[in-house]
Amino acid sequence: MKALRPETSRPVRSKAKSVERWNQLLLEATRLFRDRGFAATSMQEVSDAVGLLKGSLYYYVRSKEDLLVAILHDLHHRGEEIVSEVDLDSADPLHELYRYLCKLIVYAAENADRLSIFFRDFRFVPKGQQATIIRKRDMYREMAEQLIGRAIAAGQIPEAVNPAIASRTVLDGVSGIHEWYRKGGSLPLAQVADQIAGLLVAGLSQYQSRREN
Amino acid sequence: MKALRPETSRPVRSKAKSVERWNQLLLEATRLFRDRGFAATSMQEVSDAVGLLKGSLYYYVRSKEDLLVAILHDLHHRGEEIVSEVDLDSADPLHELYRYLCKLIVYAAENADRLSIFFRDFRFVPKGQQATIIRKRDMYREMAEQLIGRAIAAGQIPEAVNPAIASRTVLDGVSGIHEWYRKGGSLPLAQVADQIAGLLVAGLSQYQSRREN
Amino acid sequence: MKALRPETSRPVRSKAKSVERWNQLLLEATRLFRDRGFAATSMQEVSDAVGLLKGSLYYYVRSKEDLLVAILHDLHHRGEEIVSEVDLDSADPLHELYRYLCKLIVYAAENADRLSIFFRDFRFVPKGQQATIIRKRDMYREMAEQLIGRAIAAGQIPEAVNPAIASRTVLDGVSGIHEWYRKGGSLPLAQVADQIAGLLVAGLSQYQSRREN
Amino acid sequence: MKALRPETSRPVRSKAKSVERWNQLLLEATRLFRDRGFAATSMQEVSDAVGLLKGSLYYYVRSKEDLLVAILHDLHHRGEEIVSEVDLDSADPLHELYRYLCKLIVYAAENADRLSIFFRDFRFVPKGQQATIIRKRDMYREMAEQLIGRAIAAGQIPEAVNPAIASRTVLDGVSGIHEWYRKGGSLPLAQVADQIAGLLVAGLSQYQSRREN
DNA sequence: TATGAATGAGCCTTCATTCAT
């Protein structure tokens, strides 16, 4: 999880200290944005948290939104790895989906703060930078949709399943964990992941309509 | 879903015209809060939307938060009905769950705006009024957990399923629709609901662990 | 203490009820202005106190300042009587001063609310109407100054006494009672008045400089 | 009389320039509050007076009330010295009282602005901070009451004098000067002080009831 | 690197007052 400074930031000289501060900044900002929301967090609070004066923040950041963008970039940066590890040509696409979902669940739980900020405060990302982030988010679902398609083709999922809807349902079931998962619960995270992914994958493979009217 | 004025609001005998304005206010505020977020929506924008001066809003509302609370009360008011219609003693608890989920899905889709506000901006509800609303939200999940418990007891769901986690997964899969459903899509809402609820219910009944390590 | 409506008020028809309301208005306004100050009292509070809606006040009053002016007029109206009862040609001007002061003290105690408003909020009286009220206030002191002058001429007060200063001191000592006197104290008001007036009159007649440098 | 920043104010190491501004702020605010009253003075007016933008005031102050409190603290800060200089065990308590009153008079005249604000606008001090200030004010009178008690015991004041009332009368006579004293009058302040204090002290020592009924 | 002072725009809210009914 390398912390990336915004590409256009001001000149950097002494790396060590500077990078440290930047990471600290990101950390505290994440905590604050998560707790109070982006709009309701003031730069004053951020600067208090890192022990700088308000004005000094602008040596590290060009704007409050910079912080938000950095946090969200960080989030999806890691996520991309997970997506790239998927084997679309697996002989058992359903199980491949299971593995993919498990990783997403663990990832969502471990990045609950960032994810929460993403879901709530994405709209405060400057319009020009929204597309990049949205594309990454869509990537998660599209990968799920593709795997579902393969599994249908392979006969592992009934054709009655609508991949567009199912992929969304599955992703919603997976990412919702950021709202309720707390570290140190009774179940190990890996087991929680199996419960969720197992349920969703089973649902896909066994789906049948129960419509009455 | 009659829009209820907060009890604390001034005028008691609200004449026709007044009620109209109040509903209009709620409508526009909902739209704006949904689009821009509560914190980033100004009373100026709300008043512009209803054709009043900023200050005039306070004839109807005692604070910006009042608007938020009114919107969220409205939301859960309707939801309570759905919960109360559930037959906990049904001979087929799994199917009862399916029906419950379907209603929730339709409800979530039809109230996507309010739900979105709830998920994003609940934190701006004054502390003193948060509990009431939270309790209502918990109700949805607890009902699902109870039905899952009954279904396990009835042998419709394997005992390996953890009701606490499963109920959360199910609720997340259901409520997530507020993020992506748009009226007038290719599928009728009832069919979308069946896709989601069918998948989740099948997943519950057919869950099996795929854990590898 | 006849309550006078401002001369230019709107047409009056049914006298009884109207006058009643007006008196009630003055009473409540006096209480509120005294307790919260003129500037910090809202017409809303006044209307609440008399059981009318805010807008309805303007049937009785042309402006908030009208209320203030009416209260202060009332105050000095009564006071004028006291001044006019003084016998400037008394053979014992010092004792005449004592009697005058006693009446003022009783009056100040009984009108503590109005007096308090006068001292604190006179500045909110519209500029055009300030002169009239100021003139009345000056009247009290000028009468004291005149009596002191007579007493000096009669040899009852040493010539070293400066009437301008002494009259102010005496008036300050007298009117200060509005700040601390509470009905139902241990001493009857008449006795309190004697204590104050007795002290001041004795001081006038026995003054002697103690200046050291 | 160094102007003390409220402890709660942000910056800790106030550089020269900052202190200057703060003093200027206090000065102008005092003038404005005195002239227009606290409630009727806007922060806009204050900021205009010191040449800042309205919002910039809040770099120095946390609220309008902060300014008021600072002004009143300053006032009584100096006053405490005067009280502490009194020799309660003086062999001539009456004369000690005279000296005490003289100092108070000079002090009241020199701080007429602040005193005026105190008398008129004390009620706008936040409830939590009122007690501290009230206690200081009471101190002035209580000291007078004690000295009167000593003088009675020493036979310098007749026993008929009620110390509670007399001390109030004396204080009222003394502090009233803030309303009418203007610098550069015909009499030097020291002489004015002697006139007032001399009168009051003579009154105490020579008081006799003149009650008729 | 960081500070301290200031900006400027905007925000939520209050309130005296008006006026058609």
Added chain:
DNA sequence: AATGAATGAAGGCTCATTCAT
């Protein structure tokens, strides 16, 4: 006589941001 709805101006305060030092 009184109501109910609305106005319009102002008020206190917050905050992201800038910049000389």
